[in-house]
Amino acid sequence: MKFTVNKDDFLNGIRIVSGVATIKSVQPVLANILIEAESKNVIKLTTTDLDLTISTEVDAQIEEEGSITLPSKKLNDIFTRLNETLVTFSLNEDTNLVEVKTKNTNFELIGISSSEFPKILENVNLENGIEIDFKQFTRAIKQAGFAAASYETTGPLSGVVCDIKEEILEIASTDGNRLARVREKIDNIEKKSSKLIIPARTLQEVLKISGFVEDEKIKIYTEKSKIVIKSSKTLIISKIIEGHYPDYNKLIPETSPKTAKVRRNELISALELISVMVNEKTCIIKFELTENKLEIKADTQDGGKGKQDLDIEYSDEDMVIAFNYKYVLDGLKNMDDENVLIGLNTKASPALFKPDSENDYISLVMPVQIR
Amino acid sequence: MKFTVNKDDFLNGIRIVSGVATIKSVQPVLANILIEAESKNVIKLTTTDLDLTISTEVDAQIEEEGSITLPSKKLNDIFTRLNETLVTFSLNEDTNLVEVKTKNTNFELIGISSSEFPKILENVNLENGIEIDFKQFTRAIKQAGFAAASYETTGPLSGVVCDIKEEILEIASTDGNRLARVREKIDNIEKKSSKLIIPARTLQEVLKISGFVEDEKIKIYTEKSKIVIKSSKTLIISKIIEGHYPDYNKLIPETSPKTAKVRRNELISALELISVMVNEKTCIIKFELTENKLEIKADTQDGGKGKQDLDIEYSDEDMVIAFNYKYVLDGLKNMDDENVLIGLNTKASPALFKPDSENDYISLVMPVQIR
Numbered sequence: 050m051k052f053t054v055n056k057d058d059f060l061n062g063i064r065i066v067s068g069v070a071t072i073k074s075v076q077p078v079l080a081n082i083l084i085e086a087e088s089k090n091v092i093k094l095t096t097t098d099l100d101l102t103i104s105t106e107v108d109a110q111i112e113e114e115g116s117i118t119l120p121s122k123k124l125n126d127i128f129t130r131l132n133e134t135l136v137t138f139s140l141n142e143d144t145n146l147v148e149v150k151t152k153n154t155n156f157e158l159i160g161i162s163s164s165e166f167p168k169i170l171e172n173v174n175l176e177n178g179i180e181i182d183f184k185q186f187t188r189a190i191k192q193a194g195f196a197a198a199s200y201e202t203t204g205p206l207s208g209v210v211c212d213i214k215e216e217i218l219e220i221a222s223t224d225g226n227r228l229a230r231v232r233e234k235i236d237n238i239e240k241k242s243s244k245l246i247i248p249a250r251t252l253q254e255v256l257k258i259s260g261f262v263e264d265e266k267i268k269i270y271t272e273k274s275k276i277v278i279k280s281s282k283t284l285i286i287s288k289i290i291e292g293h294y295p296d297y298n299k300l301i302p303e304t305s306p307k308t309a310k311v312r313r314n315e316l317i318s319a320l321e322l323i324s325v326m327v328n329e330k331t332c333i334i335k336f337e338l339t340e341n342k343l344e345i346k347a348d349t350q351d352g353g354k355g356k357q358d359l360d361i362e363y364s365d366e367d368m369v370i371a372f373n374y375k376y377v378l379d380g381l382k383n384m385d386d387e388n389v390l391i392g393l394n395t396k397a398s399p400a401l402f403k404p405d406s407e408n409d410y411i412s413l414v415m416p417v418q419i420r
Numbered sequence: 421m422k423f424t425v426n427k428d429d430f431l432n433g434i435r436i437v438s439g440v441a442t443i444k445s446v447q448p449v450l451a452n453i454l455i456e457a458e459s460k461n462v463i464k465l466t467t468t469d470l471d472l473t474i475s476t477e478v479d480a481q482i483e484e485e486g487s488i489t490l491p492s493k494k495l496n497d498i499f500t501r502l503n504e505t506l507v508t509f510s511l512n513e514d515t516n517l518v519e520v521k522t523k524n525t526n527f528e529l530i531g532i533s534s535s536e537f538p539k540i541l542e543n544v545n546l547e548n549g550i551e552i553d554f555k556q557f558t559r560a561i562k563q564a565g566f567a568a569a570s571y572e573t574t575g576p577l578s579g580v581v582c583d584i585k586e587e588i589l590e591i592a593s594t595d596g597n598r599l600a601r602v603r604e605k606i607d608n609i610e611k612k613s614s615k616l617i618i619p620a621r622t623l624q625e626v627l628k629i630s631g632f633v634e635d636e637k638i639k640i641y642t643e644k645s646k647i648v649i650k651s652s653k654t655l656i657i658s659k660i661i662e663g664h665y666p667d668y669n670k671l672i673p674e675t676s677p678k679t680a681k682v683r684r685n686e687l688i689s690a691l692e693l694i695s696v697m698v699n700e701k702t703c704i705i706k707f708e709l710t711e712n713k714l715e716i717k718a719d720t721q722d723g724g725k726g727k728q729d730l731d732i733e734y735s736d737e738d739m740v741i742a743f744n745y746k747y748v749l750d751g752l753k754n755m756d757d758e759n760v761l762i763g764l765n766t767k768a769s770p771a772l773f774k775p776d777s778e779n780d781y782i783s784l785v786m787p788v789q790i791r
Contacts, residue, residue: 120723123696126696127693127726130689132693153728153730154693154694154726154727155727156697156724156727157724157725158723159722159724318501321501322501322502322503322525325497325498352494353517353527353528353530354528355525355527356525356526356527357524357525359524
């Protein structure tokens, strides 16, 4: 194997795949990037943790075909620091040593044979994909993917629902205490449908690499037990979580008997300020609503208490309701609007936070019982 | 006690003193800031860990005199998040509760009586100070204070030498493996002298708060066992380290048989790049000097090796010398010049790194023996 790449192109490729390589694995080859130089002008970089696999192509001048795996961390460290433009890789097939050479520098890296790397890409079926705008997709998973349960790693609640039906992409997640859902209108020309539970970790990786992928459109392919997300040069293959996801849409009240309209940034600042005085275990902040006024309150037994008054629009019955303030903040920070509407019912019913102008995003937070 | 302060002024005060307050202490009052409202238009904030004490004044409108201590972390968290301008503190002397109030917010903080706070400021003698330009002082301690031994916390090598003689301020530190020294010309009109070992931690704190202190000049006062650094509003009182400091000036060779001239940024980049391939325990990088060429090399048994060639000015005998690259980098990063001169003798003698244009800063690094 011998090829020459542009340093920045190769670094971009490393950035796309390196998040999946894991040093802690029992299989050392999973800490490595599989480098394959098997076609004419392009090499392929691949990493996998067996559940999630990412592969991307980098333009290259190939002199000799071949493949090897090299440590992801070392490649990343070298390429982020390298100041030169052209880099040549040459593999000694007998020793698995790779010489990485530029005009003024020379590295010798110890590789692991590519035959030890799991063969995941061989069984990927790319038929009947659904095309989606990539920005729209990443925006939706950012807005509605954060509420997946962090306390479990394999069950349905550890995943994010991705439901494509006609012209609507719906992304939702819930951990039982809060729920986020967004609906985006998409061009689904072929009118295909698909409903999946995708591991939250897969979508976090998609968000992380979205800045390094240039395409405007991606295609989503689903098979029985996996999902494939494909841009022109990059392929993300993830297992799907099987099992029954709660019917979250039934939990979202269609109307709320009481509604408050609050300036979103003011509410964020107040929650952040008053959170200084919460009990760090429970994170409870009280909302006291009276006519056109919201009082945000917290207290701890050993530290004291704090409150802030906000002028809001509210003309329903006075009420007091308490939340884990972090759940409220997560939703508020995923909105862009100036105002947020808070839909309330009783102090024991879920509260609905949604942007004033947009009806397709909601963040639902279960209140906390207080004395 | 009751007073009103401007939020930004008070926050600046907190930033100056809060680094010394320590939550981990056995004495809870040491996690607090002592707030004293005892003169007309100014309150005083003080923190101490018993070795180091910082006190600063903040303009205030005082309605009732008094004093209390309040948790440094809570005050810092509240004031960094607070969006309002005027803040009123009122103490309930019976309960030690302090109400902290702005137009829209209200906090109740639980204080500890000021009588429990150590009385350190009472015995400070401010006579016969030496006046120094503050920027010059912080620049010197940044350049030459980093080499103090981190492996000990009380002995002389854990400190930094501050030697004022006639018109020269000399700052130096060494941990036995490397040494940094700088000499700055100062206006010492009264021709006072002073030679002290100041704890490195004290000087780190001086560097940290230097951005929040506006004065151009500071005064340094020394007593038998302590040093006082004073600006118009801020007082830093630190213990001095007693004991014998090695005569480091004797260790610095006056001339070097071999000299290389290297572009400083190129050397920094090369060390950072090749450090990817060092053994992380020893951090050894080899310098191979031949005519007008420097080869920077590293290798590890299980990871491979790396090297970079640099064009330099060198016409002395070929030589190979090895260093802990972190020690070399620390010195190089404290210089501003385009070129660095490396003074060498044998592969077992200390190497002298100094900026090309400036003769009063040197960083000396002991080489590492290699096979």
